[in-house]
Amino acid sequence: MKIRSIYILILCCLLNMKSYAQIKSKDGSILAPTPPMGWMTWNYFADNINEQNIMEIADAMLSSGLLNAGYNYIFIDDGWQGGRDNRNNIIADPKKFPSGIIALAEYVHRKGLKLGIYSDAALLTCSGYTASLGFEEQDAKTFASWGIDYLKYDYCSAPDDLETAKIRYKTMNDALRNSGRAIAFGICEWGGRKPWLWAAQTGGQLWRTTNDVRDKWKRRGVEEGGEGILDIVDINASLDQYAGPGHWNDMDMLVVGLNGKKGPSGDLGGTGCTNIEYQSQMSLWSIMASPLAATNDLRKMDEETKRILLNKEVIAINQDVLGKQAVRKVNDENWTILLKPLQNGDYALAILNRTETSQIRVCDFSSLGLNGIYQIRDLWQHQVVGKDKKWKGSVDAHETKLFRLIKIN
């Protein structure tokens, strides 16, 4: 009897492990083996989207080098919906998408991009458009027939309790898995129900860990609301154990290059960041293995924005196939230090100055558990800046130094 119970327990564990991170596409590869990268419509266009501006962005993803750097998704966010037809099929707004989503998907696929779409686990989305509750099977099949590769599934207008959230997300996941197409599943309930504890089991490849990002460094007082870059870092940094290939903590969109442009990220104090802060966001999202979804107007990018978004050495840290989220090693009033092991035995090291002035920092690698001598490569300067057991240098206010440490002996 005892042996039988143990056998059942092991079987349950194995089955559970299978549902955890092992959603496979037709060719047998898992979905989202590295954090998805792309561009999301929301924070620049809000719901003023249409096929013309999305095709222009698709063109810009190629001409700017973003696709070549790994950003291969266009994620259509809220505002594409035009209700349901007389058979209850969800349809795109015919004014915004006169050629239809199939034509748009073909356009982006021809360019080597993938297409994401958005819905919500209730009757209405966050911006009041038609959502999928009760129509999960039908909508998943519609998305599959359109050639959709990714679904962001929001949670506005849905009940607060955890059990309902789990059921609603699992229902849509099962519908996607039954749709005949490998559609990655992004869970977006903003972290309130600790999705890192259950979202992978309900089929998600990623889950938002916080409320919506705003175009600001940090919240100025609780009453302001909205998450700045530092607010999100502080929530996400303790969740490293939950991330891995096929299941990622999603820190929300990169606000890099928005430069205080209005749009949703401009609310709640989102008046813009400095380029040092945008560069920090890119470093911190990368070392924490977050999905990287730009949301600025790619058709008009200044050189600084391109330099930040297109840094291939930084992107390589994010896309490292070992799939570890950095561990937070130091966290005090002045400093946050994060360390991420990489597939080839190197480490990525981020040193963030949280204060309002430039500071000198000594970082002894042995205090991080790294013994020996390391070659220290600065991934923003693109050069080796030392061979040592430690790094010492000046870090500007809100700056994040990002290094690759390569063991010498």
Ligand code: GLA
């Ligand atoms: C929520 C999400 C955002 C965006 C909007 C769209 O706020 O968290 O990322 O999708 O809805 O309405």
